[in-house]
Amino acid sequence: MTEVCEIVQLVRSKERLSALELFELIFEDYEEFHGDRLFADDEAVVGGIATLNNKPVTVIGIQKGRDLKENLKTNFGSPHPEGYRKALRLMKQAEKFKRPVITFINTAGAYCGVGAEERGEGEAIAKNLMEMSDLNVPIIAIIIGEGGSGGALALALGDEVWMMEHSIYAILSPEGFASILWKDGSRAAEAADLMKITAQELYALNVIEKVIPETKDGKALPQEVIVKTLQQNLVEKLTELSQKDTQTLLSDRYQRFRKF
Numbered sequence: 001m002t003e004v005c006e007i008v009q010l011v012r013s014k015e016r017l018s019a020l021e022l023f024e025l026i027f028e029d030y031e032e033f034h035g036d037r038l039f040a041d042d043e044a045v046v047g048g049i050a051t052l053n054n055k056p057v058t059v060i061g062i063q064k065g066r067d068l069k070e071n072l073k074t075n076f077g078s079p080h081p082e083g084y085r086k087a088l089r090l091m092k093q094a095e096k097f098k099r100p101v102i103t104f105i106n107t108a109g110a111y112c113g114v115g116a117e118e119r120g121e122g123e124a125i126a127k128n129l130m131e132m133s134d135l136n137v138p139i140i141a142i143i144i145g146e147g148g149s150g151g152a153l154a155l156a157l158g159d160e161v162w163m164m165e166h167s168i169y170a171i172l173s174p175e176g177f178a179s180i181l182w183k184d185g186s187r188a189a190e191a192a193d194l195m196k197i198t199a200q201e202l203y204a205l206n207v208i209e210k211v212i213p214e215t216k217d218g219k220a221l222p223q224e225v226i227v228k229t230l231q232q233n234l235v236e237k238l239t240e241l242s243q244k245d246t247q248t249l250l251s252d253r254y255q256r257f258r259k260f
Contacts, residue, residue, distance in 0.1 A: 005189040007198050008174060010166040011145050017223070019061025019104040020046055022144065025227045026234070027052050027059060033090060035082075039119060042083030044075045044111075047090045049099065053235045058094035060087045060155060061104035064145070077146075078111040081124035084154050088128050091135055100138040100238050103155040108173055110151030125154040132157040133257075134250060138241035140234065142212070143167045143199075159241055159253050161207070162233075163199035164226075165214040169207070170197040207260075 010016075023030045027050035035041040047060035064070075064077035071077075087103075094101050110121055132139060141158035147169035163169060170177075174192040179185040196202065199211040212230050214221055241249065 004192045004198055007166055008168060008188075008192055011168050014066045016106070016145050016166075017227075018066075019063045019106065019144065022104055022227070022230075023048075023050060023059055023061065026231045027057070030059070034086075036085035036089055038085055039082045040080075042075075042080045042086060043073050044077055044079040044107075045083030045087050047087060052102075052231070052238070055238075056097070056099050057238070058090055058099045058101045059104070060090055060101065061144075062107045062152075062155065064106055075111055077107045078109060079107065079151060080111050080113075080116045081119045081121045084110075084121075084124040084128050087155060088124075088131055091128075091132065091139075095135050095137050098137060100140070100242065101135065101158075102234065103139070103141045103158065105141060105143050105147050105152045105155050106145030107148055107151045108146050109148040110154070122150075125150045128154040129157050133253065136246045136250065138238055138244075138249065139253075140237060140241075142230075143169050143208075146173075148173060157253075157257065159249065159256070160209040160237060162210040162212060163202065163208050164212045165199055167199055168192075168197040169199075169202055170195055 030048060030050040032046060032048040044063060045060065046063045047058065050057055050059050062077055062079060063074045065074050091101050110125060139158035141156040141161045143152070143163040145167055147156065147167065149172050152169065174188040174195060175185045177195055178187040178191040181191065196205065199208065202208045203211050210233065212226065212233070214226055
């Protein structure tokens with residue numbers, strides 16, 4: 001088994017910390033908001049306001065479950081358009097009240113069912129990208145598990161994009177890649193090696209700015225150490241980003257994505 005294939009398995013483990021669990025561990029006073037004010041409350045996308053280092057922030061995440069009941073509730077972490085519209089509502093609220101935005105992403109991709117398409121899945125994702133590009137508050141996006149396709153990118157247009165050590169970020173799953181390239185989804189492990197989807201590979205390619213370590217000397221780090229590291233990094237980076245004037249912030253964000 002290849003190292004990349006092992007990472008893919010770790011990414012999909014039911015034991016990985018979810019977005020809601022990270023909200024509770026990293027932040028204080030988390031208060032969840034619901035609904036997109038248009039259609040429904042998509043439980044695949046969670047978010048609200050919280051405090052970090054005694055300062056208010058808006059936090060948004062894509063939520064997966066640990067068992068069948070939770071996964072049915074959260075649609076296996078595949079948001080509908082109303083989920084992305086809820087996220088955008090929270091981001092625009094954050095802009096109004098000058099709160100930084102932090103997103104936690106773990107999805108194989110947006111839900112591709114008929115209903116989602118009828119309600120404008122593509123438009124919802126595109127609008128998030130357009131609005132995030134000009135949002136006049138700092139945005140940090142963190143891939144905490146799978147970062148799949150436009151469903152992940154819709155919450156990842158940030159001033160910086162980080163990845164957990166055991167996470168992946170790609171245009172589609174290794175199984176989907178293998179199915180398209182070789183018409184054989186069973187070659188997913190081979191595809192994963194080719195795709196350059198791990199945190200270390202994407203950091204080397206300058207696609208992301210930071211890798212949050214989950215191991216040291218080949219051994220898994222305790223959960224509290226991982227969370228503390230992430231918390232400290234967020235405090236430091238948000239302090240740095242908040243010192244930029246709006247024009248510089250937006251210009252740097254634009255240039256970040258133009259370089260690709």
